[in-house]
Every structure is written in C-alpha cells, then in structure tokens.
Amino acid sequence: MKKLKVGMIGGGGGFFGKVHHRAISLDATREVVAGALHQDPAMCAKFADEWGVVGYPDYKMMIADWKAGKLELDYVTIVTPNFLHAEQALACLEAGLPVMCEKPLSYSMKEALAIKALAKKRKKVPFALSHTYTGHPMMMLARELIQGGKIGDVRKVETYYNQGWLATLLEKTGQQQAAWRTNPKMSGISGCGGDIGTHALINALWTTGLGLKKVSARLTALPGRALDDDFNVFGQLSNGATLVLTSSQIAIGHKNDCGFRIYGSKGSIEWAQEHSEELHYFDGNTRVTYFQNIPVEGTSEALKTYGRIPCGHHEDFLEALANLHTSLERKIRVIKGEKNVAPSYNHPGVDEGVLGMKFLVAAVASSKKKGAWVSL
Amino acid sequence: MKKLKVGMIGGGGGFFGKVHHRAISLDATREVVAGALHQDPAMCAKFADEWGVVGYPDYKMMIADWKAGKLELDYVTIVTPNFLHAEQALACLEAGLPVMCEKPLSYSMKEALAIKALAKKRKKVPFALSHTYTGHPMMMLARELIQGGKIGDVRKVETYYNQGWLATLLEKTGQQQAAWRTNPKMSGISGCGGDIGTHALINALWTTGLGLKKVSARLTALPGRALDDDFNVFGQLSNGATLVLTSSQIAIGHKNDCGFRIYGSKGSIEWAQEHSEELHYFDGNTRVTYFQNIPVEGTSEALKTYGRIPCGHHEDFLEALANLHTSLERKIRVIKGEKNVAPSYNHPGVDEGVLGMKFLVAAVASSKKKGAWVSL
C-alpha cells in the first residue's frame, strides 16, 4: 500500500506541528513530504532539514508546485495560529487539496462561514478539523452508546477542560505558546474558550449528537491579560437539556484535564482524558467500566478498526490524533478509487468548526452582558 | 466523665434521626435520653422503646419537663423537615437549650433572621448547624491550609454535590424522603438547592473564609416536579473570585458525590467526599496527598484532637457528623465549667444558616430572571 503524501502549513515553531508529524507518521500509511514550516526562509530550511521534508517559505509555493505536478500531495495539515487558518484553508480547498485543520476553525465568524461555504461547494475535497479527543475510541464508543439509546434521553451534560499553565502571566516572559494564545490579534475574541473551551463543547455535542440553542457565560482573565483565561458557560441544548461547561487555564495542578459526565433518563456515561481507555456507564445501581478493544455489544464495524494494540496496552493522545488522520486518509483513499478501504468514522469537520465559532461569539457576548442568555 | 444528655426533636420516621443518634452515641461521651420522635403518640412510643429513650409526642413537653427539672438535658438535636425548624429552634433558644439543627436553617428567610436575632441575644446558648462535611478532618485541614496562605489568593472555586436518587418521580411512589423534599410546603423555595446545594456552598465558603456577593443561576426540574432537582450557579465571591457550584439529584450513578477544587495564585487544594481521608495539594509540578492523622506542619492543636484511630483506618460520614457534635459538646462543657476540655473547632452555626438561606433566595430569583446576576 502506497503511503499518502502530506504537506504541512506551519509547525516549525510551535510544539503541535511535531505532534501532527508523529500522528501522521505513526501508522506508516502516511508521511509528511513537504512543509511551509516557517515564514523565515532560513528557519524553514532548518526545520525542513530536521524533519527530512521539502521546505517552502510560502505555503502558496507548495500548493503551486503540487498543481504543477512537481510535488506529490494527498492532503495538507494546517497548524498555524488561528488568524492564519482561513486564508490557508480557503487556498487549499480552492486548489482541491483535502485539509486537516487545527481548531478553532478560524479567527472570525465571517471567515468560518466563508470556509464552510467553499467546503460545501467542494464536496469531493474532504475537510477535517482536529478535535483530537473525538479520536479516542472510548469517546467514539460513548457516542455510539448514547446515540443508540443506552442512557435514554440526555438531561444534563457536564463537560470540562482544565489546565494550569497560564496561572501566571507567562506571555510576559517571551514564552511563544503563551504569547500568541493570549494575543487577540492572533487568537481572536477568546483565549481559554477558543483554545480549550471549544474542545469541551465539541466533545459533548459530537458525542451526544445534540445542538446548542443559547448560552449564559462568565469569562474572566488575570489582571494584565487581554483574553479570558477562565471560561464558564451554562447552555441549553437542542433538546432542552442543560449544559455546564467549565474550562480554565489557571487551574494549577491540572495538566490537560478534559472529559464529560452525561446524564440521561436511564443511565449515565462518563469519560475522562486522564484515563482515556476507560468508559464508565452507570445504571443507578452499579458502575460498569468498558475498556478499549473489548467489543461491547453494538459497537460499529467502523469503530472496531480503530484499535492498534490489544486491550491493556494503552493508546492515548497521539493515537487519538492519528485516528483523525486515519478517518481523513480513508475518505481520500475511497475518493482515489482504492479498493477495500476500511470504513471511515464521521469525525468533526467544517460544521463543528462553525459551531465552535458561533459558540465563542455567543459566550463572549453573554459575558459582556453580565450573563444574559444569548442565542447561537 | 459524665455523658452529656441529648434530646431529639424528630427523627422517628426519616433515616437521618438514627444517623444523628449514632453520631451522638459513637464517642460514648454523649447519649440520647429523650425524644419527640414522632407527632403520633403511638408511633412516638414505639420509636422511644426501640431507641431506649423517653418519648414525648410534643417537643414542648420535653422542654417543659427539662425546665421543671424532671428531665436532664444538655442540648437538643433538631431533625425535622425544614418547615418545622424555626419554631423548634426558637423554642429551644428561648428556653436556654443549646441546639444542633439540621440544615437548611429554616423554611424562609424571615424565619432564618428571627433565629439569628435570638441566637445573637442568647450568647451563652450555643447553636450549631449540621453541615456534616465540615466535620471531615481533611476539610478542616483544607481550611487551615487555605486560610494560612498555602495556595495564595483564591481565584476560582468549583464546588459540587451530585446524587441520582431523584432521576425518576420517586415522590409519586409514596417514598417519604422524596415526598417532603420535593414539596414546597415542607422544603421551601428550592429542592436540590436547599437539600444539597447549600452543603456545596457552605463547604466552599467555610473552607476558604470568603463571602458571596452575587449569583447567576440555572435551576431545572423534571416535568411533574414542583421544586428544582438540578441546581447550577455561577457566583462572585467577596474577593472577586469565581464560584462554580453544580448540584443535581438526577445525576444517575452518583450516590453522594460532593467535594471541591479550589484554585489559588500559588497552588490548588482538592477534596472529594468519596475519598474523604485524602486531601490533595498541587503546586503546579507535583500533587501532594495528605492523609488524616498524619500531622502536617501548621495543623492546629484543635484539629489534632478530632482523630479517633490511626491513619489508614478510615473515619467517614458518621465520624464527621460526630465531630460536629464534639465541637458543640466541648462548648457546652466549657460553659458548664468543666476543666481540661479540649479546644473546640469553629464549625458552622447560625451565620452559615442565614447565608445559606440568602443564597437560595438569590439563586431562585436569578433563575426566574433567566440567569441575571442577583446580589445577596
């Protein structure tokens, strides 16, 4: 089987480019071959050499080479700061190159809608959004159980994402990750909400299959910081159920603590990223814990194909991200006409991207209006 | 040492009367000797026989016998439904009998203020409110660490209390506990909030020493239920910090799941009732877990006297409740002039009771005003 060829836009400076590089490489069915890794030509050359790929200081040159048949590419991964996503995503879609885009989808609502409009036109050009946690098989199982009726009607959803790395004004020290994430010009209207609150939201909505009608939010920031670093939202879901979303980047002690508790009329489902290979189901009397790769009755054929190693040998963050690439890969292979491609899972894309942006706009507005409910 | 003599008002029907009976008896320094256990004389006689105490169908007769010197009593424990607390508490205070009162303090705000007014006049008549969880030594330690500056300035408090026993309309089946708790005439203006939300609030405020300025709330109830069974509140604490309080009685799978996460500028403290003998402190790099009865530097002399068995032999709910009785007992023994009484801990009383009532009034008002912020 021939490996898919991947181009990367961004990734030379931040840590997440290498994370995607590894997630792409892990299965040995995909490889990064080219990258607009940095805007500075010297830096780009340095990173390209380190990564062992062809470097382009400008992503447009990479697309141009591909169009000219000088470079083989099957899809592109975008890992730039938020304010750059839209231009790059639109250029790829326009050119006909499938995309794995980092979240949030864009800097502004207007941009998000532009991407959605183009993506809907380019139906043969798959567009994926890297909501990594949805790639965890146990979150995929949660989705199948809940949407299959296991816990009855969803009544309340608690979803959370807590970190502590911005408990001091780290951005004042020159730390690059902190600098762009707390800068409205690069991140957009929300800091914590955009960076991790949207993960908490999409984890919950993608799993339950529910929409979001309106929100009441409380956002705060440390003195001296322009964007929220603590982001808490009550919401009403499309079926009337209550959403409680809490996220923070000043929660000292929490490294990357996300998960959810979903309460239904017949039972509950809970998942936490820190023990991502377990899924807990409560029927009121007992707690039943499922483990990855142990088939649960009703598990879809598609889900069964996402495990790599026997139960007990844990797969985790990198494997979850790799699963998103696998879903995209399978769609691309089908479009290319390959036979016997395993079934692809329906991971987040442009719709979830637009939803995330609407959510941020509404939450920021509500917080400014002292918690008044704002519709999406 | 002579045992203190305790009278009980209520307790014959519900489960919590026996819980107080055991908490009072545990240390063999207190004993229940009389009880207005039930309003029905036959039932009262039956319970009095079972408990081995003198029964009174009317609590006023019990107080009268004590005043007449026919009955020895050192204090009274009130375990009736909420709407009866005020009359009984006022009668005890008026008579000069110390009280351990179940929470919430009263049915209405007006009643709460009346109790407070009388309690302030009767300074020599101790009045305790049974916020049981504050009796856990590790919550007491959390209070000492936080108020001693261990985590710096408090920035965010997440406090929660989740149960699942009202996930169906249990009150329609004749179940007595459910019936009075979901009945506005017996419980007051809030169901879940009054029953367990106030615990979550007082746990957080008593531990941090902070007050509450205003709240924005979302309360819901299953169709067919008059009072909230899901109660979620954002708040602003007296130092400006954010409060996130979530409580539910429809959270299937959660039995009695309360606890808090308190984030400060220098570290965090976390406690959960399900593992009540552990307290977690995070400095950002590591998690340090303290265990009951292992002295931590700075632990007060008073706290050290509250442990009964060596570390590892867990004390839990009944022992925590017994600790509240111990605090009351010690105050009474000092007032009686006994020597060498161990130092008494400052557990919740009438002030916390009034605070809890103000909180419920504000939360109910905010929820009716679609989440608008309401000051206490």
Added chain:
Amino acid sequence: MKKLKVGMIGGGGGFFGKVHHRAISLDATREVVAGALHQDPAMCAKFADEWGVVGYPDYKMMIADWKAGKLELDYVTIVTPNFLHAEQALACLEAGLPVMCEKPLSYSMKEALAIKALAKKRKKVPFALSHTYTGHPMMMLARELIQGGKIGDVRKVETYYNQGWLATLLEKTGQQQAAWRTNPKMSGISGCGGDIGTHALINALWTTGLGLKKVSARLTALPGRALDDDFNVFGQLSNGATLVLTSSQIAIGHKNDCGFRIYGSKGSIEWAQEHSEELHYFDGNTRVTYFQNIPVEGTSEALKTYGRIPCGHHEDFLEALANLHTSLERKIRVIKGEKNVAPSYNHPGVDEGVLGMKFLVAAVASSKKKGAWVSL
C-alpha cells in the same frame, strides 16, 4: 430496647480499647459499663473515670461481681496483648460470659486449642474473634457472591496487608504499641504475621470458604528486631488453588492497606480496604463495581440488615468493627429469648482463631527451613 451491657478487659493503655469502646457504643444498643482497663489500680481508676464505667484492677473481680449479681454484663471484650488472651478467654467461657476477643486468638497453639475445646463445650456461650475487615458489608457480599458460584472455581487468591509504621526500630524509642508487638514474650512466634498477616489470611479464607493445606514462607526482620516485620507466604488451598499472601510493616507509605484479589474460572472479585465501600467484579470484558447498600441480586436477608446509612454516605472501619459486635449481640439476644432479633451473620470465631495460629506455626517453620512446604 434495653442496651446490652459490656465489660472490657484491657484497653486502658493501647489505642484499640477506645476503638472497641466506640464500636460498641455506635449503635446505641450496647454500652460498656465496666472494665478491667489497667492492672495498676490508680491507672485503672483514672481510665474508668474517663470512660464513665466501673473500674476493676483485676478482671477476675469483674467476673466475680457479675457472678455475684453485683454487676450486670452481657458479654466481655478482650483487648489485651496476645499473651494474656488465653487465660482471660478461658475464665470468661468458664464463667459463661460471651466473649469478643482480639486476634490472634492466643500466644501459643496449645492455648488456642484449649480455648477451642472449652468453646465447643460451652455451646451456649458465643465466642467471637475480632477480624474487623470481615465486618465490611462489601467483604460480606464478596463472600456471598463467591460461595454462590459467581466466579466459578477459585484458582488463585492474592491477599495482602501492608503498613509502614515499623520501617524504623520504633520499639527502641519507647513507643508502647511497637514495644509489645515486636516482643516475642508478649506477641508470640510472629510479629507482622501475627498482627496483620492473620488478617490477610482470614479475610481470604472466610470469604472463599476454603481451607489451607500447606505453606512456603519467607519471613524477615530488620537487624535488631526479634520478630518478623515482613511476612510473605505461598500456600496451597484446600481445593488446590494457589495462595499468595504478602504482608509487611516496613512498607513505607502504606498506612493500613489490606485487600484481596480472588481469581476464579469464570470471573474475579477484588476488594481493598482503602475504598471499602466498593466491590469489583470482573467478567473478562468489563469491570462491574458494586456499592454498599445497593442490593445486588442474591444478597442475603442477613446482609441487608448491616447497613446504617444510604449508599454514598460511607461506613468504614469503626462501622465494620461494630458489625462484629452486632453479630455477637444478635446471638446473645436470641439466647436471652428476645423476639424479632434480626438474622445474625456468621462472622469469625474460635475456628478461625485456631486456623490463624496453625498458619503462624507452619509459616514460621517453613521460613526456618528455607521455604520448604509445611503442612498445617
């Protein structure tokens, strides 16, 4: 209901006398009324005053007063160091006084057999041995599940009990608990094995209903200590299954860490004292966690009567010990001819006491013979 009257032998000096005092008092159906709390008359008087009971410097005087009708007693609790158990237990049995005896049953095998012989003759005088952990309802449930066939044939039992308090030569500092436990003249042939290894053994055998055929042991002690402080045994159970018993008093960090993992042909059952209200059952695919007070299909009527508070409000060590007193209390009330006494659970007694002594003798012999298998 009239409270049972309890006399205590020992308990004034050590910590465990007060633990029994509280476990006896907790349910308000029993009370300690007299005690041979200390051999020194002045100390005895001091403790008797503190406890609020009648003090006897000599336990024989207490028994004599009871026989003379000067003191009302329903049973006696023995909490003296091991070398005193036999004389005291025999005197009580001889006099016709039921006994709750601390474990191990005795100092020597010979004494154990003498107690057993007399107990078998005095069938109307109940004799209980305080293997506290068997009083945990979830261990009682484990016993019912396993003996009811839930996990098929038992194939392997891992049982453990780890503490760290003797990781230094604490006995050289004058600490009383350490001094007698490490002294062969007061403890017998084994230190760690006698103190906690027998708990680990009886927990496993009482739960599974299996006997022990032979053992291969490795016992060690820190230099300067006369009795083992680390005690590890392989065994063959009566059905041929393997026993792995590990216990230690030098396992720094472990406070009182006991539990078991029992593997059968159809599933497994696991319990750990540190989370004593949970019982885990594995069927190979999932883990099912049961919680106290949630009725599991097949739970006996007797077991259902041992819970005090609703699920989620944890009962723990003191309540487990109180349950052993409850079992003894119920037997005594039946013998006294009381009506409507709740069913009594079959907690450990003299048979388990003799078994524990045989086990110690065999393990010590095996360790001396460099691990050779020794039959019981």
Added chain:
Amino acid sequence: MKKLKVGMIGGGGGFFGKVHHRAISLDATREVVAGALHQDPAMCAKFADEWGVVGYPDYKMMIADWKAGKLELDYVTIVTPNFLHAEQALACLEAGLPVMCEKPLSYSMKEALAIKALAKKRKKVPFALSHTYTGHPMMMLARELIQGGKIGDVRKVETYYNQGWLATLLEKTGQQQAAWRTNPKMSGISGCGGDIGTHALINALWTTGLGLKKVSARLTALPGRALDDDFNVFGQLSNGATLVLTSSQIAIGHKNDCGFRIYGSKGSIEWAQEHSEELHYFDGNTRVTYFQNIPVEGTSEALKTYGRIPCGHHEDFLEALANLHTSLERKIRVIKGEKNVAPSYNHPGVDEGVLGMKFLVAAVASSKKKGAWVSL
C-alpha cells in the same frame, strides 16, 4: 535528517510486528524498508505489499542483499517466536547489523550465552532487547530516583504482571498467539514466566540496579496446558532484599496490569503501567505524585529528551516502545559519526536477556523441587 532504515524479521503474522512497525515509524526518524515478514513467500509478499516494504521470504536473503549493497539497512528488529531468536540474532551480529530483539532473548540458556558471547565481541554492533516498559519515562525517572538514593536502601521489591487472556484453554481454539506461547517447542521452559514474568523481573532489576541471587518459586498451569500460566516467585536480591514477583495469565479482568512497589529505608516508589504517566513517591507522611515532562530535581539530561508532548497529553505503550528504538537509534547515529546526537539512555540489552533466561531456569527448577531455593 535522514531516516534510519530498518529491516524486520518476523511480524507478518502476529500482532507485535505491527506494533514495532508503528513504534519505529512514530518519530519520523526511522522507517521500515524491508522485512522477512513471513516464511511463506506468498504471505510474505502480501504483508510486504500491505506494509509498503521490500519483502524477503528468508531473512538470510535480506542480510545478503544488505551486505551486497543492494539494500540500505541501519538495524534489524526481530519479532519471531522465541525459538527462532538465537539463530537470527547471531546472524545479524555476525554480519554487523545492530539488533532490536524481542524478549525473552532466546529459547534456551545455551543460546542466550552464545548471543552474549558474540555481542561482547561485536562491541560496535549495538544489541537491544525490547523490554518495553523500561521505555516509559516514569520508569526511567524511578530508576534515577532510586539509584540516586531517594528511598535509601532497597528492602523489598514487589513486582507484578497480571493478564487474564489464558483463563481458558484458548490454544485449543486455534488462536495463534495462544498456540505458540503455550507450546514448549516454541516458547521454551516457561509460558507465563517467559512471556511476562521476565518483564516483571527486568522492570524491577533495571530500575533498582540490583541483581538476583536465588529464588523459590510456585508455578502452576490449568489442566491440559503444558507450560505454566501462573508464575510466582520469592527471591533474594543481591543486597539481601526480598523480591516478591507475581505474574499470571489466568487473572480474569486484568488486561496488561504490570508495575512495582519498591520499599526502601527512607521511602518508597510505586509505578503501575495502567497509569504510566504517574510516579508515586512516599516519604511516610505524604504521597508525592510526579508527572511526565515535569522536571524533577536531579532528572538527567538524557531523560529530558525522551518526552514528545507537554505534560497531560499522555504518551503510553507505543511511545515507550518507540523510546527503546530511540535509544538504539542514537547509539547507531553516534557510531555512524553524526553530530549533535541527543544523549542515549541505557536501556536493556544482552545482559538483561541472559539474566532473564537464568531466572527462568532457576524458577522452573525451584518449582519442580517444591519451592526449594535455587541460586542463579
């Protein structure tokens, strides 16, 4: 940076070949380019096509092509059943090809010593043994802490590895993994011990730096099975400390449950594979939990280079195995004369392989002699 080229011997049939393939690919600094994936030419061609590598039905042909300059290779990974390791490892060493060999090192002691002899001669040909768990950064940190004196003298080591997948006679159903592992002709003298007991041993010895003097073992197997499926060993370590090693493949409910508890004179260290990113240190009063990628004082420069993603984004089994390949890669790059190669960690090799074999021989002998102590 040019990727290292890797050849694989075996791997087409079993699951672990693909695991190594992914661990090799993950970092995008190594790639599998050729493989003797199966002895059947048609199957080998099929797998080679799937993997996208050059296939060789005979590993000797692969080595020959490399020697003839027709194939570029930097090292070889051996993932065949145990009885084939020696011949293949010797051929690679002889040819001068570095090796990553699956454990156990070989089928017999004689073979193990032959490999060691040749490896010692070929000092410039690195030889690594894939004891995967030693690649977990938190086990590497445990090693640094313990060998740096953090817990004082090691007194007792409990190491374990429990699985449940052989709780039935799975090998009778044709399941391939079970078939060869329970077949003495393919596995050697021990089943459970060879497959997972050696992991438990090397985890403990590599971490503590201690040797093993003698063992007393109890091995059992289900009726109808030729090799042990339950393998328990007491041992004496080189400093006199006690080893308790328990491993099982009939422990229903345990998927891949390995870890250790190491007790020293000043503290303890505990690690468990199921939560592999946490390391627990106990000082007697508190438990301190370290997390991956949070620098602990004294962490070596080499260890710091093994983390891929920020703390909280868990790395797990595949990343641990990749770390062993990284250590081998770095040694090879240094030998090739590359500059600025990061420091390489000292992961297990031929010495640990021989130690594992000696351990199995001694344990099997002891079990046959009814637990008599056997020296290594």
